[in-house]
Amino acid sequence: MSVLIVGATRGLGASLTKQYAQSGHVVYGTTRSTESPAAADFPDGVRWVHSVDLTEEKAVDTLARSLKGAEPIDTLIISAGYFGSENFDDGPKWDEEVRMYKTSSVAPVFIVHRLVHAGLLKGGSKVVLISSEAGSITLRHESEGGGNYAHHASKAALNMAGKLLSLDLQDRGIVVSIVHPGFMRTEMTKGVGFDKFWDSGGAVTPDEAARSLIEWAEKLDMSKTGEYWAPRGPRDIGTAKVVLGENLPTPLHLPW
Template sequence: MSSKVLIVGATRGLGASLRKLYTSKPSTHVFATTRSDKQPESQPHVSWIQNVDLTKPDVGHKLVSQLPSSLKLSTVIITAGYFGLESFDTPDWGKQVQMYTTSAIAPVFVVQQLAKAGFLGEGSKVILVSSESGSITLRHESEGGGNYGHHASKTALNMVGKLLSLDLKPDGVAVGLVHPGFMRTEMTKGVGFDKYWDDGGAVTPDEAAESLATFIDGFDISKTGQYWAPRGPRDIGTAEPVLGAGLSTPLQLPW
């Protein structure tokens, strides 16, 4: 049976790796979004959706207006994100607004528009890429404070996902929150986290995409509204200090 996958934020990092992974499956067609107004290079099994900017109020409308009217999506993965580095001494209003908008506001409008337009239905899966940094329980004094917008916007996203799961459960649509892993991306390098890649067990986006796709295969309505780390605790430095030893993979994360 063929499947239709929508990847929001498909041009780089985890989104690009997911796009490559899903298009390698002959029975899967990917609808991939880009912020650009230029058509990316044509690829087999990919339909590009342009001008999809998660910082704009019309993002949901812009997206659904470019999808085929008869489309039924099996999976939607919202991967797009922004990380603006902050400290207690240098909080940044603009960075925080962009992080909250991208991570926690835009997904509501994207998912709501997809549902209302009939692109989601019984058996559809919506995966919101969050982070273990959004877990209040896992925040530990060993890590200190700072990065307010990044951490708190992921916590807000977790609440958004939980609420969406309640709204969409009657329609048979499952909504999941995931920490895909600590990744070796331009985003983490851009905030200086590349110095933690080796000690922190960072993986490539391709590796994270493989484990995430496997998790999505087994994700269904019985897990809707839950928060998971498909790769387990291996790259979550506070997991064992807070939750103890012998943790499972995948790992259900605490809020």
């Protein structure tokens, strides 16, 4: 099986890349750098695609050109993300908002479109879009307050983009799954001060989240295309109980 991880060098993407490669899959991983990560950091055999920066339109051409002649991808996981924190008193930040939208919700549409038309995604392929429970309007509750506008809104936009892609790709037999992988102990969440919630919020390591996500992707079929799920359930979603009630199942079908 062949797997393409977009955003493969850090956090969840790195853990996915390592675990898929260790399982013997053909793994392509993208990096924004012009060079591959240190060989000691990843298993042998990962095929690196360089200079893929999702804030730049040319990244899509770079990705498609680098994969030209490759066998179709069985599973595409778009894991790249960026989180710039915002609050109302200090105000939103234009450049950071644009970066979040481009990375989370603009680039994935172009990537999927290009790979389908290049014959690199076909019937039976699976597309997994890494979203967040932060993108659920229903789960936004007054107890959490406002702020972080572009992070939340770009994930909500990704959810819509994923739903629309699923409708366009259904007749082609390509599954599109929109996923909240879990609240993770990463440099990204630490960088916006969320590390203070790691213990109380049930945050898991990227390796744990990756294992759950791989199991989820293996079982995916057209019955779940275009849907929004938390494979690890409600355990790390702070507003789940107050909004959705008690005794919630795992995996959890999330509300838009």
